[in-house]
Amino acid sequence: MASADAPTPDDDRTDQPPPLGSWARMYLLVAVLAIGVMFALWLIAATYNIRMPD
Amino acid sequence: MRTVDWVVFLLFIAYVVWDGMRRASTSKDLEGYYAGGRQIPWWAAGLSIMATQASAITVIGTTGQGHDGGVGFVQVYFGLPFAMILLCIFLVPLYRSRAILTPYEYLEERFSPLTRALANLVFLASRCLALGVVIYAPSVALSAMIGIETTTATFVIGTLTTIYTMVGGVAAVVWTDVKQMTVIILGLLFVCWLLLSDLFTHFSFGQILDLAGAAGKLNAVDVVPAATELVPRTHAAVEAAAESGAATQPSFWENKYNLWSGVLGGLFLHLSYFGCDHSQAQRLLTSKDARSSRLSLLLSAFAKVPMQVFVLFLGVLMWLSYSVNGQPLHFKSVHQERATSPEFATAVAEVKQSFDLAIVERRDLMLRLAALPDGPTSNPELLRDYQDAVAEVDALRRDARLAVILPDSEGKKKDETDRNDIFCRFILDQLPPIVLGLVIAAIFAAAMSSIDSVLNALSAATIVDHYRRWIRPQCSEAHALRAGRFVTLFWGLVATLMATFFGKGGSVIELINRVGSFFYGSLLGIFALALFVPRAGRLAGPAGLVAGMAAVLAVHFTVKVEFLWYNVIGCVAVLVVGGLVALVEPRRR
Numbered sequence: 001m002a003s004a005d006a007p008t009p010d011d012d013r014t015d016q017p018p019p020l021g022s023w024a025r026m027y028l029l030v031a032v033l034a035i036g037v038m039f040a041l042w043l044i045a046a047t048y049n050i051r052m053p054d
Numbered sequence: 055m056r057t058v059d060w061v062v063f064l065l066f067i068a069y070v071v072w073d074g075m076r077r078a079s080t081s082k083d084l085e086g087y088y089a090g091g092r093q094i095p096w097w098a099a100g101l102s103i104m105a106t107q108a109s110a111i112t113v114i115g116t117t118g119q120g121h122d123g124g125v126g127f128v129q130v131y132f133g134l135p136f137a138m139i140l141l142c143i144f145l146v147p148l149y150r151s152r153a154i155l156t157p158y159e160y161l162e163e164r165f166s167p168l169t170r171a172l173a174n175l176v177f178l179a180s181r182c183l184a185l186g187v188v189i190y191a192p193s194v195a196l197s198a199m200i201g202i203e204t205t206t207a208t209f210v211i212g213t214l215t216t217i218y219t220m221v222g223g224v225a226a227v228v229w230t231d232v233k234q235m236t237v238i239i240l241g242l243l244f245v246c247w248l249l250l251s252d253l254f255t256h257f258s259f260g261q262i263l264d265l266a267g268a269a270g271k272l273n274a275v276d277v278v279p280a281a282t283e284l285v286p287r288t289h290a291a292v293e294a295a296a297e298s299g300a301a302t303q304p305s306f307w308e309n310k311y312n313l314w315s316g317v318l319g320g321l322f323l324h325l326s327y328f329g330c331d332h333s334q335a336q337r338l339l340t341s342k343d344a345r346s347s348r349l350s351l352l353l354s355a356f357a358k359v360p361m362q363v364f365v366l367f368l369g370v371l372m373w374l375s376y377s378v379n380g381q382p383l384h385f386k387s388v389h390q391e392r393a394t395s396p397e398f399a400t401a402v403a404e405v406k407q408s409f410d411l412a413i414v415e416r417r418d419l420m421l422r423l424a425a426l427p428d429g430p431t432s433n434p435e436l437l438r439d440y441q442d443a444v445a446e447v448d449a450l451r452r453d454a455r456l457a458v459i460l461p462d463s464e465g466k467k468k469d470e471t472d473r474n475d476i477f478c479r480f481i482l483d484q485l486p487p488i489v490l491g492l493v494i495a496a497i498f499a500a501a502m503s504s505i506d507s508v509l510n511a512l513s514a515a516t517i518v519d520h521y522r523r524w525i526r527p528q529c530s531e532a533h534a535l536r537a538g539r540f541v542t543l544f545w546g547l548v549a550t551l552m553a554t555f556f557g558k559g560g561s562v563i564e565l566i567n568r569v570g571s572f573f574y575g576s577l578l579g580i581f582a583l584a585l586f587v588p589r590a591g592r593l594a595g596p597a598g599l600v601a602g603m604a605a606v607l608a609v610h611f612t613v614k615v616e617f618l619w620y621n622v623i624g625c626v627a628v629l630v631v632g633g634l635v636a637l638v639e640p641r642r643r
Binding site: 019031033034038041046 | 264274277360
């Protein structure tokens with residue numbers, strides 16, 4: 001149940017377009033960057049890290 | 055701390071409290087108090103989301119984590135960017151197309167008042183109990199740094215945060231978070247500059263990576279975990295094996311930090327934390343529209359993993375700096391004091407002798423390893439000696455901690471980790487005047503920025519979901535606002551008192567906190583059930599929620615599984631049980 005004196009829903013108040021023209025592109029950019037950062041970290045670990053003996 | 059540091063520290067804290075209190079003008083009604091009048095810019099809401107997550111213990115504990123264990127902890131955050139995308143797609147439109155002030159209001163509309171009340175109680179209980187730790191843990195570190203009693207530090211942090219949150223509402227939370235996050239970032243950047251400028255007098259950046267990597271500290275991505283056995287061990291089997299002296303191998307599910315637990319377990323954890331925990335989900339309701347809410351989430355998606363790598367890498371740099379410049383035997387102030395007392399002096403002196411030799415040997419091997427033109431692997435013997443020396447220093451540090459601890463009633467000594475004190479010790483010893491005051495203020499600020507959000511969220515959940523729903527449905531806005539302020543004060547007092555009185559029983563409060571984290575998966579599961587199982591109705595919601603929590607508790611008490619997986623288990627259990635109940639209950643109209 002919504003609050004008694006709450007304002008009108010605001011999902012449709014948006015008048016500015018999404019960055020990059022669409023949200024799908026924005027999400028793709030975030031996902032690609034995240035995977036890129038993980039790949040860079042993997043590359044650093046694979047190049048430099050040497051597991052300590054147990 | 056020097057006088058000038060005290061001045062900087064006190065000025066910053068006074069500014070934060072004043073800045074929070076002046077936001078009272080935007081809190082004229084419940085929407086202003088709990089949603090900032092839906093006028094908060096997306097970037098401020100995004101920074102506030104990050105500041106709430108970056109508690110003081112994150113700043114000092116994460117650098118300590120990097121110092122001791124390397125950067126592997128970052129994997130916990132690998133699921134975060136994908137969680138943010140899913141929240142933008144599924145939950146933001148859901149929240150922003152309704153005039154709601156807490157996410158649990160939606161559960162009543164979708165399922166029943168009982169489901170809303172249950173989910174809300176889960177949130178209130180887990181967050182209130184966890185808040186005690188959020189106040190107490192940094193109080194311990196800060197009291198040691200600025201030389202005041204822990205109880206005083208707890209009281210000061212709790213009281214100041216409660217005052218400005220009570221007066222200013224969520225607008226105070228967000229705008230003070232922005233300042234606090236800025237100071238945290240500036241403080242950490244300065245520490246980074248200080249460490250690098252020192253290390254560059256000894257090594258190149260490539261050598262820094264070689265030396266840290268050779269000590270196993272660049273374990274950023276663990277694709278093939280050390281344990282790959284997929285059948286989890288039961289507690290009974292582990293105990294039986296321990297009694298018979300036979301060793302059993304840990305299973306995959308016990309491995310804390312690896313790519314799989316980070317991406318999958320982390321995805322569920324962050325979906326729940328940012329989407330269903332009102333202390334974070336609240337920020338999605340404060341900006342002016344769905345676009346702004348999405349952007350505030352995507353800011354964290356962009357910045358969180360790099361920031362976490364940065365903070366952990368600071369810890370690694372700190373370890374290198376201590377390795378090359380020498381380090382104290384104890385990092386914890388209380389350990390240092392005990393080490394000089396006659397009761398412990400003899401035992402400590404024995405460890406100190408071996409420790410002094412070990413750190414000289416580690417430094418010598420480090421310099422020799424750095425001088426190898428083809429990297430550490432070109433001389434396997436030297437590399438092994440270096441790794442042995444690193445492990446030896448770590449073992450002696452543990453011995454030194456145990457040397458200043460009295461045995462318990464069973465004659466056993468429990469190690470008191472000093473991970474949270476490494477950063478504090480470093481800045482106290484190394485930072486110049488003014489900067490030290492500012493960095494300590496940053497840590498203080500990080501503590502306050504995590505507490506204020508939870509206080510406002512607890513107040514909102516109490517007033518909107520209980521008081522105004524069940525107790526005084528017809529009360530005026532002015533009355534509800536007064537009640538909201540009073541409830542904020544109430545939760546502030548409860549949290550401060552809990553931190554003050556139960557904080558010393560560290561294991562008790564840690565247990566409470568861990569139990570609190572059991573509920574996250576179920577909370578996420580109930581929202582997933584609402585979204586993806588259209589048949590689920592009045593009965594399926596509460597049945598699924600209870601089953602999810604029961605499943606996590608059952609797993610906890612029977613098999614050994616790391617916490618991140620609890621989120622997956624809870625969520626899946628809610629969906630399975632809720633889905634099955636939905637099949638037999640009357641269809642929703």
